[in-house]
Amino acid sequence: MREIIEIPLDKVKPHRTDVLRTQGVTPGKDTSHNVEKPLRKAIELFLEYAHPVGVLGDIPLPQFEDVYKGDGKNETSTPLDEIFKKAEALALFAVTIGEEISQKISQLFKKNELVLGSMLDGAASVGVDNTADFIENHFLTMLIKRGAATSATAVLRYSPGYCGWHMSGQKKLFTYLKPEDIGISLLDSFLMRPLKSISGVLIAGPREIHVFEDSYPFCAECKTHSCRERIEALFKESRYNNRV
């Protein structure tokens, strides 16, 4: 099944602490007027210029194996190699918050409104992440309705360009899913346009299948080790409290 999903703005509105984090401001600290004012304005502009939408398509394991292989440029061993083979269900996805917000960000930088431009860029990054979270949640809800998942099932997303899955994997993903239908195109560099877009695979299965050590050779170059936070969040009860 393939579905295009219009996503309500209020479901993906960036939280102020997440936006502050993108600006290197520690959440919980008192913020000055110089930070508060552009922060409020950035969230206002997000609500004016963001247009969240997603596309989701089930994919059987053998077809995903082919998409994942891409042009054969993946690292020899990756976390995803092991994880997708243990999946109970797989879906390709792409989400975007549209081109208009990127244009607004460029406009602010051109007008030398650097603080507001950077704050809006941060808000847009948080917003597109929230949009991908919404789709993860939507997929899990769909599976539960079909009787294909339980409360013990976890859905996590993985994207080309990260953790050993080569960027060129985008080519086959686009051929299979056709995110062009929601206005996302693939550039020769394998980056997407609009820039504030995310694509990848959603993997559903028992939480434990998503657990791995961050000891792959390419992990030595990783600046964030964000997989640790994602794995930890899987075992927190609140993760799926806001099912759609």
Ligand code: SF4
């Ligand atoms: S340490 Fe970084 S590169 Fe390695 S699996 Fe985790 S997020 Fe991916």
